[in-house]
Amino acid sequence: MSALDDLTNPELESDAELAYEGALRPKTLKEFVGQTKVRGQLELLLKAASMQNRTPDHILLAGPPGLGKTTLAMIVxxxxxxxxxxxxGPAIQHAGDLAAVLSSLIPGEVLFIDEIHRMARSAEEMLYLAMEDYRIDIMVGKGAGATSVPLELSPFTLVGATTRSGLLPNPLRDRFGFTAHLEFYDTSELxxxxRRAAALLGLEIEREALAEIATRSRxxxxxxxxxxxxxxxxxxxxxxGPTLAAVRAALELYDVDALGLDRLDREVMTTILTRFSGGPVGLNTLAVSVGEEAETIEAVVEPFLVRIGLITRTPRGRVATRTAWDHFGIERSQDGSLFDDL
Structure with a gap:
C-alpha cells in the first residue's frame, strides 16, 4: 500500500487523526508551551500535595476555548x-448523574468536568458538599417518608473548566482551592x-511560514x-511543500485573512459597517442579521474582535473602531460611528 493509499483510506485516516490529536497534547508541565504563570502555580500546587501525601486542591481552569484547559487537566x-x-457539564443534568460519577471514584482520582458552568443546579448543590467534605447525601424514598442517606466518598481532585466563569455561582467558585485564568498566546508562543507540532508530524517548514500561521491563529x-x-x-x-507561499494560499482558500478573521468574523464586521453604519448595534439584532445565535456571537466572535481593536462594546451596543474601517477599506458614511481614540 502506498503513502497516498494510506492518506485516502478512511479507517487509516481516522486512526491517523486520533494519533495526531494525542501526539500534539503535551504530557507534562515542562512540555506545555505558554501560560508561564499558570504553569508555575500548578507546579507548586502539585509538588506541595505530593510532599504532604495528599490529594491536590480542587482546580478551576477559566478562559476562552482552545487555550489548553483539557490538556492541563490531563497533565494534573x-x-x-x-x-x-x-x-x-451538559452531561450532568441531574443530581443522580453526578452521584453515580462521584461514588465510583477511586482514592486520589482526578475528575475533570468541562464546561462546568452548564451543570444542572441540583448537581451543583450536591457538588458543594462533595468538594468540601468528600460526602454526598442521597435521598431515599419520596414524600413524607423520604430520608437522607449520607455516602462517604474517596478523596479526589476536581478539575473544572469553564469558558464563562461569570456564570458559576459564588458558592461553587469559592470551593476551588486554586483558580487559573488562561490568557491568549502571543505570536512567539504560538x-x-x-514548531513542536511540525516536529511531531515530521513536517519541515520554514520559520517565516510558521510565523505567518501564528499571526493568523487568533x-x-x-x-x-x-x-x-x-x-x-x-x-x-x-x-x-509547506512554504510561505503555500501557507498564504492555503489560508486564503480557507477564508482566514491576515488578522486571523474567518468568514463569520468578516460577516459580523461588514454587517456592522455597512448595514448599521458602524454601530451602535445590539447583540440580538446583530445575531439575527448574520443568521447566528447570539451566544455564538458573544462567546466566539466578539472576544477576538474586541481584543484586536475592531469593535468596542458600549451601553448602546457594538461599535466599529477606526481600525475596522481601515482594515475593510469601507468608506464611512456621514452618520457612521467612529471612536477616534481607538
Whole structure:
C-alpha cells in the first residue's frame, strides 16, 4: 500500500487523526508551551500535595476555548500519577448523574468536568458538599417518608473548566482551592507550539511560514494546530511543500485573512459597517442579521474582535473602531460611528 493509499483510506485516516490529536497534547508541565504563570502555580500546587501525601486542591481552569484547559487537566492527572475521569457539564443534568460519577471514584482520582458552568443546579448543590467534605447525601424514598442517606466518598481532585466563569455561582467558585485564568498566546508562543507540532508530524517548514500561521491563529493553540493541518494538506495535494507561499494560499482558500478573521468574523464586521453604519448595534439584532445565535456571537466572535481593536462594546451596543474601517477599506458614511481614540 502506498503513502497516498494510506492518506485516502478512511479507517487509516481516522486512526491517523486520533494519533495526531494525542501526539500534539503535551504530557507534562515542562512540555506545555505558554501560560508561564499558570504553569508555575500548578507546579507548586502539585509538588506541595505530593510532599504532604495528599490529594491536590480542587482546580478551576477559566478562559476562552482552545487555550489548553483539557490538556492541563490531563497533565494534573499525569503529574499526580492518578487516573483521570472525564465528563462535561451538559452531561450532568441531574443530581443522580453526578452521584453515580462521584461514588465510583477511586482514592486520589482526578475528575475533570468541562464546561462546568452548564451543570444542572441540583448537581451543583450536591457538588458543594462533595468538594468540601468528600460526602454526598442521597435521598431515599419520596414524600413524607423520604430520608437522607449520607455516602462517604474517596478523596479526589476536581478539575473544572469553564469558558464563562461569570456564570458559576459564588458558592461553587469559592470551593476551588486554586483558580487559573488562561490568557491568549502571543505570536512567539504560538510559533513554539507550531514548531513542536511540525516536529511531531515530521513536517519541515520554514520559520517565516510558521510565523505567518501564528499571526493568523487568533492567539489560540488549537486554531494554530488546525491551520497547520490545513497547510500540510494543501502542500501534500499541490506538491509544493509547506512554504510561505503555500501557507498564504492555503489560508486564503480557507477564508482566514491576515488578522486571523474567518468568514463569520468578516460577516459580523461588514454587517456592522455597512448595514448599521458602524454601530451602535445590539447583540440580538446583530445575531439575527448574520443568521447566528447570539451566544455564538458573544462567546466566539466578539472576544477576538474586541481584543484586536475592531469593535468596542458600549451601553448602546457594538461599535466599529477606526481600525475596522481601515482594515475593510469601507468608506464611512456621514452618520457612521467612529471612536477616534481607538
Amino acid at each position: 492527572a499525569q503529574e499526580s500519577a492518578q487516573p483521570l475521569r472525564m465528563s462535561s 510559533e513554539q507550539v507550531l 492567539g489560540t493553540p488549537r486554531i494554530a494546530n488546525r491551520l497547520l493541518r490545513r497547510v500540510r494538506d494543501y502542500a501534500l495535494v499541490h506538491g509544493t
